[in-house]
Amino acid sequence: MYIVLDIGGTSTRIASSKKLKTIDKIDKFSTIRSFDLSIKRITASIENITQEGKTQGIIIGLPGTIDKKTRRLARAPDLFSSWIHKPLTNILSKKFNCKIFIKNDTDLGGLGEVAFGAGKGHKIVGYYAIGTGLGGTRIVNKQIDVFSRGFEPGHQIINIHGEKWPSCGQYGCLESYVSGRAFYKNYGIQAENCKNEKIWNDFSKHLAQGIVNGIVLWSPDIFIIGGGFSQRAHLFLKQTRENVKKNRFNPPPIVKSKLGDKSGLYGGLHFLKTHK
Ligand SMILES: [Zn+2]
Incomplete structure (x- = not known):
């Protein structure tokens, strides 16, 4: 077992x-x-x-x-x-x-999506998990890409005039705009209770900026959005794709996770299978 x-x-x-x-x-x-x-x-x-x-x-x-x-x-x-x-x-x-x-x-989570979910059949995959914070990873040939210090796309700076973000001490991080914690701080409402189109449009602009950066740095065949926010993808994914297209010629497909909160479990399964 x-x-x-x-x-x-x-x-x-x-x-x-x-x-x-x-x-x-x-x-x-x-x-x-x-x-x-x-x-x-x-x-x-x-x-x-x-x-x-x-x-x-x-x-x-x-x-x-x-x-x-x-x-x-x-x-x-x-x-x-x-x-x-x-x-x-x-x-x-x-x-x-x-x-x-x-x-x-x-x-x-990213590995699970590639082995069993939305990233199946793709060679190079970018993955952002949006929950309380924002994490991410790059999967290449169904393996977690090699790294020295770990992938931290949540701490890429998207606004040099931005505010200090307490969880890392940097200014203007993607996570200070795109995360559960930031959502409440910036918009005064929990994401799960929000149906306001204007708020989600603003959210999608920041997320799109983070995805454009992910595309130019990681060069993925597909970009997957996972984490708790993927359950509300119908409120922001379409606008996010449009905002990415404004900044980036011919971007890869941007899709939501298929495995939801089980992506990490499936990723573990795949890892064990390939490291017996
Ligand atoms: Zn940060």
Whole structure:
């Protein structure tokens, strides 16, 4: 049995797969503030799922920067600080005695969309996940592209006269215009309650600027918009495409994610399949 753990700021999901072709079961619960209690809950869930057999591999997706040397979470503005620098991989590998991988959750989300969702059949894919913040990744030949410090498209600057953004300390970041946190701050309403066309048009202009930059830097065959905001794509995607076309000759298709909040789980599945 293979296990994919997707630990987000709000919820934790644990998926199991026997043959790495599809997800068999998902256990979902609210992410727990205490790291020790979380470990207990997670191991109990995995034990429950794998009653019938051995755990052959585990992949963990976390919403932040992973320190490649220590294989620990180094930075995660959207997760409880009690999770930072904890030996999650060591604990689980001792407990289950199998291969364990740890990855950024947005990288896995992009990978999932390419292997099973909206990016199927495309060689070079740009992916932005818009939720509380904005993350993104580049997928090449069905693999997370190599990087030195991780992809951080949310922190590209789209306005040099912009305001300071607390989560990174920079001025005029894309994330300070295009994210759940920014939406509430800038428009005074939560995105899930907003149907105001003018607001969504303004939002789409900023997103389009970020996508144009993504296109010129990443040169993708297709651009995918995932994360919680993709559920409201009908309110902004069409205008975003039009705004991209105003700035960019012959852009690639810009589409919404197909797997929604399961893209990271499918990405983990694909990663395990290719790293057996
Ligand atoms: Zn920033």
